Amino acid sequence: MTFRENANIGSGRASRGGGGGGGLAVGGGIGTLLLALVIMLFGGDPGAILGGGSQAPSQAENVELSECQSGADANENVDCRMKGGMASLEQYWSQAYPKAQPASATIFSGAVTTQCGQATSQVGPFYCPLDQKIYLDTAFFQQLEGQLGASGGSLGELYVLGHEYGHHIQNYTGALQASQQDPRGPESGAVRVELQADCFAGAWIANASGPEGLLEPPTKEQIQSALSAAAAVGDDSIQERMQGQVTPHAWTHGSSEQRVGWFNRGYESKDPNQCDVLNAGSVDDF
Numbered sequence: 001m002t003f004r005e006n007a008n009i010g011s012g013r014a015s016r017g018g019g020g021g022g023g024l025a026v027g028g029g030i031g032t033l034l035l036a037l038v039i040m041l042f043g044g045d046p047g048a049i050l051g052g053g054s055q056a057p058s059q060a061e062n063v064e065l066s067e068c069q070s071g072a073d074a075n076e077n078v079d080c081r082m083k084g085g086m087a088s089l090e091q092y093w094s095q096a097y098p099k100a101q102p103a104s105a106t107i108f109s110g111a112v113t114t115q116c117g118q119a120t121s122q123v124g125p126f127y128c129p130l131d132q133k134i135y136l137d138t139a140f141f142q143q144l145e146g147q148l149g150a151s152g153g154s155l156g157e158l159y160v161l162g163h164e165y166g167h168h169i170q171n172y173t174g175a176l177q178a179s180q181q182d183p184r185g186p187e188s189g190a191v192r193v194e195l196q197a198d199c200f201a202g203a204w205i206a207n208a209s210g211p212e213g214l215l216e217p218p219t220k221e222q223i224q225s226a227l228s229a230a231a232a233v234g235d236d237s238i239q240e241r242m243q244g245q246v247t248p249h250a251w252t253h254g255s256s257e258q259r260v261g262w263f264n265r266g267y268e269s270k271d272p273n274q275c276d277v278l279n280a281g282s283v284d285d286f
Ligand SMILES: [Zn+2]
Pocket: 040, 041, 042, 043, 163, 164, 167, 194, 197
């Protein structure tokens, strides 16, 4: 169990998105490159971004998740869990960083059209700063547990959502720019931005499971599962799996140890001000 059974999640800004499935044109060259720079990936395959950044999202096909109203619904169903997570994230960040307008989430299958262009599920969960939306195919969570070897569980899923919402906050603080200006390397702006998003996710989960929050206090096992999800998407783990060796100069998200470390720092301190990775002397100073 993750959500309080009677928590009200009806306000969560999440929908199931249609569109993007038909008429996908495979882009390439500059279109793909620009798009890869614009969106914030969770740690997937940038080659799966298809370009075509000028198309408007097909809002009309979005379906509201009206069946998701309570914490019990969120505990049972992954779509409702994402809606519940969005309700909780909005509740938290509207107080912690009131300057940010609420983000919304679109759950899709296969492919999706966004203001940042079209993408397939292979990119993994991502945030598009242009339409201020989080996009995710919940099939990624099975991949996280299977292929990536994490025992993510429902708290691991919420960590992923909280990380993406962290990018939304960074869109308002200006931190996202560091990612564009200094896109790879072990101490790069990109890695610092990603680790800050992990730290923000930890701070949110800690606060959201407090007395006023929608989440139940996590068990030790649930925290371990969430941490294993963070470890699974570390650049060193992914490189080891994909290419059989670790090449830090190509890092974009930080190592497994760093991702776990910064998540923990946010979780233990419960304070997003402790997440200033951008100005930390080293990304290992968690
Ligand atoms: Zn990210």
